[in-house]
Amino acid sequence: MCRAWATITCMNANSLLPELAQRIPPARLLQRAEQLAPYESDALTAFRTRPQAVVLVENQAEVIEVVRLCHHYEVPFVARGSGTSLSGGSLPIAGGIVIALNRLNRILHLDPVARTAIVEPGVVNLEVTRVAAAHGLYYAPDPSSQLICTIGGNVAFNSGGAHCLKYGMTSNHVLGIKAVLPDGEVVQLSSSSLESVGPDLTGFFVGCEGLFGIALEITLRLLPKPERYRTVLASYASLQAAGDAVTAVVASGLLPGALEIMDRLAIEAAEASVNAGYPRDAAALLIVELEGEAVQVEHEFAQLQQLIAATGAQEIRIAQDDAERARIWKGRKGAFSAVGRLSPDYIVQDGVVPRSKLGQALAEIERLSAHYNIRVANVFHAGDGNLHPLILYDGREEGALHRAEAMAGEILQLCIDLGGSITGEHGVGMEKRQYMPAMFSEIDMEVMADLRRAIDPLELANRGKMFPADDALAAPNHAPHPLEKAGIISRA
Ligand SMILES: Cc1cc2nc3c(=O)[nH]c(=O)nc-3n(C[C@H](O)[C@H](O)[C@H](O)COP(=O)(O)OP(=O)(O)OC[C@H]3O[C@@H](n4cnc5c(N)ncnc54)[C@H](O)[C@@H]3O)c2cc1C
Known part of the structure; x- marks a missing residue:
């Protein structure tokens, strides 16, 4: 299935590109190898894929236009903020288009009385707090990457941070979203209140990992700065x-x-x-x-x-x-x-265990570290059981990456076995998609796939992420990735 998709994608992209070139100036429509190289991977550098083109969009109208064209030509696309995803979430699709959103970086409106801000998706997380500070306010979710990651990426991954123990994740701070769906339709989901009538479509969009379209404007809740x-x-x-x-x-x-x-x-x-x-x-x-x-x-x-x-x-x-x-x-x-100072390469794992099982999980990680003879540094949000074992390896050594991945996989299985989750905040992306069936039942997976296809029947938005490929369902983590075998992705 993936191989067929790749072929169609290439053909259709050839028709799409001249159309894009009519609308986007050459300096913002990147197609040469050296221009595409920085976009071939995100912070999970073990995966690398070359897109057909990267569009540096400058306004909402351009995002909508590019999505509509992708839909017309059935070319898959990936939204990209700052590319700090640690799960391969913003990895391009071979032959597809990357829609880079960093230039949509305006805070459109800040209401100090209502304590809300309407921002474009490319606004950097910490910038919201910087601007809100003049009114004694701040934006609570604080990923460690907040100096660089964007609100659009935070929304897609329902990102967390050290202070989410008390204040909750991104989903607790997003009131409304204006988005372009994968077929080019523009929708407004809720607006300026945490309580709204009907289904919680904003909550539905937050954490969708870019599979339901692209957020164009996000209404955020601001909090008074602690005294x-x-x-x-x-x-x-x-x-x-x-x-x-x-x-x-x-x-x-x-x-x-x-x-x-x-x-x-x-x-x-x-x-x-x-x-x-x-x-x-x-x-x-x-x-x-x-x-x-x-x-x-x-x-x-x-x-x-x-x-x-x-x-x-x-x-x-x-x-x-x-x-x-x-x-x-x-x-x-x-x-x-x-940790980059201790090792040339490392995997940042992200899993959750019930807080009461933290000690057991850490002891088991120590045992795995000795078993694999791989050093592990642990940094974690202890208050909510969110583990971040950093698995150190040297990619220049034969088989080192696969051993590190095998160990990372055992840690995820451990989280599931202890009643936890395969991700706390970094998302499923490309990295963990084959573990979804270990955590969710077949019916759960079918319902999720139905929902996805109801919104995006052609699976254009961030295709290949979050859902396991058909032939990946039983693949152990250390085996070549099915997309690798199909020649759609390659490892660095
Ligand atoms: C050093 C470091 C520390 C980190 N610490 C944390 C942490 O403490 N907590 C945490 O949760 N994460 C953390 N992360 C992970 C990462 O920073 C977050 O996942 C962040 O939200 C990604 O934002 P980004 O702008 O880089 O998004 P990208 O990596 O560019 O994209 C992430 C996902 O969002 C989608 N996307 C981007 N923009 C949009 C949009 N407008 N609409 C729809 N989908 C979109 C992409 O398609 C992709 O699936 C860390 C990463 C690094 C490298």
């Missing part, structure tokens, strides 16, 4: 002890803004990279942040200090000012990229 923060850094002699501290905090009834853990290897990487001032001899670090109204935070802080003191922490540090708080977060938020 007070209290940030505590505690070091422990073992991961287990840090995990137990998380259990104690949660059991106490406190709801911190963030509850994050980093292990020894992640600490080493963060220190080498940003010199965050973490205790270097710790086996694990716990970051707990309380935030909100000053009176309440101070009350909770007194309780938290007692709690942490009773958890056997080796060292407890309290951020004394904004600069110290920022330094603590710089280390945590830079941890993924910092």
